Amino acid sequence: MKILILNKRAMYTTFIVILVIILILLYINFYNRADETFNMDIHYKGNIDDKIVAFACNVDWGNEHIPGMLEILKGADIKISFFVTGRWAEKNPDLLLSIYEHGHEIGNHGYRHVDYDKLNYEKNREEILRAHNIISGIIKQESIYFAPPSGAYNDNTIRAAKDLNYDIIMWSIDTIDWREDSNKEIIIERVTSKIHNSAIVLMHPTEETVKALPEIISFLFNRGYKIGTISDVIK
Secondary structure (H helix, E strand, O other), X not given: OHHHHHHHHHHXXXXXXXXXXXXXXXXXXXXXXXXXXXOOOEEOOOOOOOOEEEEEEEEXXXXXXXXXXXXXXXXXXXXXXXXXXXXXXXXXXXXXXXXXXXXXXXXXXXXXXXXXXXOOHHHHHHHHHHHHHHHHHHHOOOOOEEOOHHHOOOHHHHHHHHHOOOEEXXXXXXXXXXXXXXXXXXXXXXXXXXXXXXXXXXXXXXXXXXXXXXXXXXXXXXOXXXXXXXXXXXX
């Protein structure tokens, strides 16, 4: 009888130990997947500790102001990053090619300008991939950076971007140039008052941005900053 009781206790103890080990392994597996998913690089700024900043121009409208921006950037010998929506690229392939042929980096801004934090995984992936295919079909090059419209993203956006081999790009300085009360002087002040090494400066193709660009560029150059693309500030 004692042997039977001891055997039962040994079996019970062994069962508990095995159960604990299984739970630990499941936790480690879940943690590693979560860590892999949610620690994917989401860049609010670059990771180079040097006097260089990246300009990120999000495009879903503002065609009339893009040629002026390109001329200013060309005159200053600057290449920046343009994040375009798929629907914009579909309607403006020649303008997208012009931006690309000027030597600028092209990023993915999703197919539509919607809030991606309200979309499930499948919709996030669909929007990013659809834009990816349209953009790459026009410029014959793969984009590697995704800028969510309005900076809105959720866990599904992160997973979808990672699965499509994209890093997510945000910003550390916002010109807020799309607002009606944003004039040239306000845009300049928003950039110059917050400038820092490896900054990502968000802008759009607006009339006031075109007016502000020469002074912003001059300010940065005079203080020893270089201006470049997202790839120039992320290594």
